[in-house]
Amino acid sequence: MFAEGNPVRLLVVEDDPDLNRQLVEALGEAGYAVDSAKDGEEGHYLGDTEPYDAVILDLGLPEMDGLSVLEKWRRDERSMPVLILTARDRWSDKVSGMDAGADDYVAKPFHMEEVLARVRALLRRSAGHSKNEIECGPIRLDTKMARLTVDGATVKLTSHEYRLLSYLMHHEGRVVSRTELVEHMYEQDFDRDSNTIEVFVGRLRKKIPGDMIRTVRGLGYCLSHGGDEA
Numbered sequence: 001m002f003a004e005g006n007p008v009r010l011l012v013v014e015d016d017p018d019l020n021r022q023l024v025e026a027l028g029e030a031g032y033a034v035d036s037a038k039d040g041e042e043g044h045y046l047g048d049t050e051p052y053d054a055v056i057l058d059l060g061l062p063e064m065d066g067l068s069v070l071e072k073w074r075r076d077e078r079s080m081p082v083l084i085l086t087a088r089d090r091w092s093d094k095v096s097g098m099d100a101g102a103d104d105y106v107a108k109p110f111h112m113e114e115v116l117a118r119v120r121a122l123l124r125r126s127a128g129h130s131k132n133e134i135e136c137g138p139i140r141l142d143t144k145m146a147r148l149t150v151d152g153a154t155v156k157l158t159s160h161e162y163r164l165l166s167y168l169m170h171h172e173g174r175v176v177s178r179t180e181l182v183e184h185m186y187e188q189d190f191d192r193d194s195n196t197i198e199v200f201v202g203r204l205r206k207k208i209p210g211d212m213i214r215t216v217r218g219l220g221y222c223l224s225h226g227g228d229e230a
């Protein structure tokens with residue numbers, strides 16, 4: 001169930017119930033935390049109030065069309081990567097979508113694998129990484145296979161440990177607050193408890209060199225290596 005993955009929360013806005021369900025299932029199986037909306041108004045609201053790492057947005061939506069949703073987000077400086085779903089024969093949709101601030105598009109009907117690949121690429125780009133692997137000193141995370149190696153040896157992680165470590169690695173050298181971690185690790189409806197973060201950090205410290213994740217009192221956690229942090 002956890003073959004691929006990323007640290008991230010995604011939003012799917014698609015009014016076709018079957019397609020919505022297929023996207024949510026496929027992305028969930030790939031290890032992402034996924035929320036979904038079935039109309040433009042709900043989608044806009046979620047994207048406006050929750051910190052998604054990427055959004056998959058259909059253009060033809062009831063209540064508010066996808067283009068308006070996207071324009072509104074961008075006007076309000078919501079800058080998360082957005083992948084739009086367009087109709088195959090509507091090239092003008094692609095152009096207006098990209099003009100409105102979309103980062104990429106997939107034309108319907110699509111293969112789920114293509115959506116997954118494009119989402120991975122968007123997340124890499126937004127984190128400033130250009131390949132599937134992120135490295136930090138002795139640890140290396142393959143975000144395509146959701147696999148961690150420490151000094152070349154594979155180390156098993158639970159999905160929550162993986163999301164946590166991946167998020168910290170994507171923000172190497174920066175202090176990440178517990179609230180931020182909670183917001184990026186769990187689905188909207190999940191019973192969130194920031195104390196569990198401490199438990200996951202404790203477990204991770206046993207799986208990677210323990211001093212790599214530093215606790216910054218009152219602020220959060222910072223992942224780094226080689227003593228290059230003050």
Ligand code: CA
Pocket residue numbers: 014015016058059060061
């Ligand atoms: Ca639609």
